[in-house]
Amino acid sequence: MEVTVELLKFGVINLNDRIYTEDSFEGIDLNVDFYGQIGQEREFNLSNSTHRVKDIRISSDGCSLLGTVEIFTNSFSEILKDNIKEYVFRPRILGVIEDGIVKVQDIISFDAVPCVSDSWYGMDIDVDESDFESVSLITNNFKEHLSESDNVSILSEYMNYHLKRMNPSYYESYEERIEEMIHHKEVYDNSMLCMISNDIDPNKLISLIQGMITHYENNENYENCSFLNNYLNDFIKEIDYND
Numbered sequence: 477m478e479v480t481v482e483l484l485k486f487g488v489i490n491l492n493d494r495i496y497t498e499d500s501f502e503g504i505d506l507n508v509d510f511y512g513q514i515g516q517e518r519e520f521n522l523s524n525s526t527h528r529v530k531d532i533r534i535s536s537d538g539c540s541l542l543g544t545v546e547i548f549t550n551s552f553s554e555i556l557k558d559n560i561k562e563y564v565f566r567p568r569i570l571g572v573i574e575d576g577i578v579k580v581q582d583i584i585s586f587d588a589v590p591c592v593s594d595s596w597y598g599m600d601i602d603v604d605e606s607d608f609e610s611v612s613l614i615t616n617n618f619k620e621h622l623s624e625s626d627n628v629s630i631l632s633e634y635m636n637y638h639l640k641r642m643n644p645s646y647y648e649s650y651e652e653r654i655e656e657m658i659h660h661k662e663v664y665d666n667s668m669l670c671m672i673s674n675d676i677d678p679n680k681l682i683s684l685i686q687g688m689i690t691h692y693e694n695n696e697n698y699e700n701c702s703f704l705n706n707y708l709n710d711f712i713k714e715i716d717y718n719d
Contacts, residue, residue, distance in 0.1 A: 477547040477557060481565050483532070483586060484541040490595040495577045496541075498534060504580055506532040512587040514556060515693075516568055520585045526553035529565060529586040543586065556588055563588040566595075590705075595686070615678045618711045619671065622685075630700050631671070634688045638664040663687060682708065 484496045510532075511525040531544040545565055547553050556563060566589050570582040622631055640646060641660040647653035670684045685708045692700040 477560075479545050479547075479560065481543060481545055482535075482540045483529070483543045483565055483567065486539055486541070489576065492595045493576060494573060494595070497577060498538070500571075500578045500580050501541075502579075504583060510567075510583060510586045512565065512568075512585045514552065514563075514588045516566070516587045516589060520568055520587070524552055526550070526556050526588060527565075545586075562591055564591055564594050565589070615681055615711075618707070618714070619681060622671075622707070630688065630692075630703065631667075634691050635664060635667050637691065638667070678711075681711070685711075 486497050487495065489495050509528050509530045511522060511528045513520060513524045514526055525548065527545050527547045529543040529545050533542055534540075535542050543565070547557055547560075565586050567580075567586050568584040569578075569580050570584065571578050571580045573579070638660040642657055642664065644653050644657065647656060666680070667684055667687075670680050685704055689701055689704045689708070692698075692704065
């Protein structure tokens with residue numbers, strides 16, 4: 477089974493505040509095949525490969541990186557074959573970020589990532605000024621639902637995780653302390669702003685939920701992941717229906 481897919485969008489800030497451009501891959505040989513597995517939560521293991529990505533090229537309009545995905549026939553790949561529309565394919569890379577722009581130093585794999593966990597998921601939501609009031613109402617309703625008593629522990633545990641890691645005594649080395657504290661403070665502040673603001677961009681709520689999904693996947697709390705994935709899908713559908 478082979479499908480042609482978009483591997484990356486160029487010149488678009490994703491929900492991680494990162495931008496890829498054609499120059500991001502300067503010095504990287506893309507004329508080779510790359511292997512991949514389902515998910516990026518765990519270290520890549522070639523023995524778990526479900527597919528390979530080949531024929532990597534720039535789209536004719538120069539807006540994205542394309543590739544052909546060949547899905548293998550093995551026990552790991554069956555879930556991918558049966559649910560191909562629910563996945564996107566994204567690179568696992570080593571690189572640096574300069575002014576928000578990614579500079580790739582090495583590509584480890586191109587993995588299959590669930591659409592709802594993708595850093596571009598929902599980025600095509602463009603709220604027209606005439607629709608702002610109704611979209612804002614939908615966003616606030618979903619935000620309040622997340623804060624209800626039955627669900628608040630999911631949110632509070634996530635925010636407490638980042639709050640705890642803003643404490644310098646949590647870390648062993650100075651270098652690790654500064655870098656990690658800045659990261660966790662940004663996540664905590666953005667989460668708090670999202671929850672207390674009355675008129676938030678729907679993409680900000682999407683970003684918050686994606687961060688929570690990743691957090692609970694890493695902690696193997698699949699019950700919370702399931703709730704958040706359904707919650708996010710319902711939210712996207714409501715916004716799309718309103719548009």
